[in-house]
Amino acid sequence: MDGMEKIRWGILSTGRIAGRLSDTLRTLEGAELLAVGSRSRDSAEAFGERYGIPRRYGSYEELAADPDVDVIYVASPHSHHYVHTMLALEAGKHVLVEKSFAHNALETRHMIEKAREKKLFLMEAMWTRFLPHMVRLRELLGEQVIGEVRLIQVSMGFRAQAAPESRLLNPELAGGALLDVGVYPVSFTSMVWGRPERLDSQVYLGPTGVDLQETLLLGYLDGRLATLISSLHTPTNVAAYLFGTEGYIEIPKPWYHSQVLLIHKGGQTTSVACPYPGHGDQFQALETMSCIRAGKLESAVMPLSETLSIMQTMDAFRAQWGLVYPNELRA
Ligand SMILES: NC(=O)c1ccc[n+]([C@@H]2O[C@H](COP(=O)([O-])OP(=O)(O)OC[C@H]3O[C@@H](n4cnc5c(N)ncnc54)[C@H](OP(=O)(O)O)[C@@H]3O)[C@@H](O)[C@H]2O)c1
Known part of the structure; x- marks a missing residue:
């Protein structure tokens, strides 16, 4: 990708944090807030209106299929990060995915393998690291x-x-x-x-x-x-x-x-x-865009191996408590 070209973002979900990053992206140099996808057409329309996003889709599948979107920001609940990230990667999009990265380390491993197989950038949106x-x-x-x-x-x-x-x-x-x-x-x-x-x-x-x-x-x-x-x-x-x-x-x-x-x-x-000015989430967006422009598949500041090891640590704590989420992928 050309170093001067704008990176075109697609926002997956219309929740609270999706709004926060959209607010940042619309004025961020080098970014274009191109599309939003929601489970509901009305919600996509309202969100698009609010943040000045021209393309509004009533499903995440349509968002992922937009050929002009470069990177998708997955901002759904933790339970859905795995499926939504896989959807975006399968469609050939780079992905920035909200914390926590997935339910567990098994899902995390699959997400990393898919990004590597497709040669796409993937990063956990641990925004605080970049402040x-x-x-x-x-x-x-x-x-x-x-x-x-x-x-x-x-x-x-x-x-x-x-x-x-x-x-x-x-x-x-x-x-x-x-x-x-x-x-x-x-x-x-x-x-x-x-x-x-x-x-x-x-x-x-x-x-x-x-x-x-x-x-x-x-x-x-x-x-x-x-x-x-x-x-x-x-x-x-x-x-x-x-x-x-x-x-x-x-x-x-x-x-x-x-x-x-x-x-x-x-x-x-x-x-x-x-x-720093603004929300502070601009730094993770800048890192995402700079990696994509440089053809990097992951960030050195928030590497995928570390995201995996953090999920392993959290899995180990949950195992101590006997806490299993009903929808988590199990071996
Ligand atoms: N970086 C931060 O400071 C920060 C702060 C808060 C949260 N987060 C993270 O951001 C993610 C989203 O949190 P949020 O507070 O923005 O949540 P939220 O306001 O509840 O929004 C979540 C969105 O996910 C979509 N969604 C898809 N499947 C869903 C389902 N089955 N049930 C409910 N919503 C579903 C919905 O969008 P549609 O209806 O448009 O499909 C919904 O608006 C979480 O991973 C959270 O940990 C990060």
Whole structure:
């Protein structure tokens, strides 16, 4: 693909987050918001009207069949990421798929294999990784500014006011705290340290059968430990801490899209400003387009092997709780 050509986006679903990225894409340099697909024609029309999208389809199949769409953003519930991503890849489209990537590692593996077979770009929309504060954090850790990081503590929790049949609480839609919010701290720890070697957890399963909150303990053989909290039941401080041998870094609320890092060292606190305009989801869209233009099949910042290992970690926690989603692919 020519480096100057616009990348033409198709949006799969007309939900909340689909609206957020559409809002970003319509003014993003190098992007063209070309098409939207919904299960309902009326919803596609209304969404297209709202975000200035010219082509509006009443099915996801029609969206995938549009020959002018380069990349599809899959923004359906977790339960449907696998089928919708496979639909888009089969149709020859590059795909950016919302977190959590799939129900489980088995589906993830199939999605990766399909993208490789078709030679198409595929990435988990873990947008926080691309934000300026995460870029700066990786640099600071590389410089060992707080020595060696030995402990991580992260929380991500809010009180969901959601109906039992909603995406957040419905097992049919792979609801629950782990796939909705827990994936952020798990992914964050993976970004800093890679795949954990030991896992322990406690969970509170709610009336619909999905996890309402959990504490996750991640261990590494050399003694590094992470304690993670995720909740749809209890609001938390939504902060992250990395404790090193010579100080600690605090990422204040909301840590996953904070615009500041606080370095606490030698009795002093240094504030590192990391501002950005807009929602912040533009960075993952820019990464997607830059990879597609360069003919890359995956991003070095959010590689597919890491998405797979994150899903394996989450599978292992669910196995500890006996939590199986009714629609997940099983071996
Ligand atoms: N990056 C972030 O900050 C962020 C924030 C929130 C959510 N997310 C992720 O984005 C994804 C969607 O979340 P959301 O909050 O946007 O959800 P939502 O508002 O409930 O929208 C989901 C959309 O998926 C489509 N869909 C397809 N099959 C469906 C089914 N069987 N039941 C319900 N909807 C179905 C619907 O679109 P149509 O009716 O048009 O077909 C619906 O509007 C999830 O993976 C979530 O984890 C990411």
